[in-house]
Amino acid sequence: MKEDIHPDFHPEAEVVCACGNSWTVGSTVPVIRTDVCSKCHPFFTGEQRIVDSGGQVDRFLKKLRRREKKMEEIERLKAERTSPELPITELDLSTRVEKVLLEADIETVGDVLTRLEAGGDEALMNVKGFGLKSLATLKKRLRSQDFILPGDEPAAD
Numbered sequence: 390m391k392e393d394i395h396p397d398f399h400p401e402a403e404v405v406c407a408c409g410n411s412w413t414v415g416s417t418v419p420v421i422r423t424d425v426c427s428k429c430h431p432f433f434t435g436e437q438r439i440v441d442s443g444g445q446v447d448r449f450l451k452k453l454r455r456r457e458k459k460m461e462e463i464e465r466l467k468a469e470r471t472s473p474e475l476p477i478t479e480l481d482l483s484t485r486v487e488k489v490l491l492e493a494d495i496e497t498v499g500d501v502l503t504r505l506e507a508g509g510d511e512a513l514m515n516v517k518g519f520g521l522k523s524l525a526t527l528k529k530r531l532r533s534q535d536f537i538l539p540g541d542e543p544a545a546d
Contacts, residue, residue: 471535473499480530482523489518498536501527506539
């Protein structure tokens with residue numbers, strides 16, 4: 390073995406924790422300082438404590454708050470988009486279909502849903518100038534806006 394290439398071994402090296410706990414071990418350095426030990430680590434003590442190194446916890450909490458705000462905004466927009474007070478002109482129907490519905494005093498999505506609940510497809514089919522193709526288009530647009538039509542089964546979560 391080559392001489393003078395191995396570090397000195399200290400059989401009684403002292404380990405000192407930030408909480409004040411200390412013990413001895415064998416090491417190549419005489420004193421070891423640590424931030425957490427088995428006496429103060431949350432896993433062993435059962436208490437919840439966050440050790441923040443470099444502000445990572447703060448950055449994570451900021452991201453979490455931004456995500457929560459974004460999710461609230463998305464929910465608000467979805468509720469606004471699926472409001473029964475939404476005018477039928479917002480559904481992007483043809484001009485002729487819009488005109489026929491407006492002449493029949495069907496001005497909002499709520500009016501359409503009420504008619505569908507009360508009389509089914511026949512209630513709208515009885516409107517003069519409103520046919521199967523118009524009904525299919527109207528239902529397609531309502532479903533694309535996340536409206537649940539009478540007879541549709543809500544998706545299971």
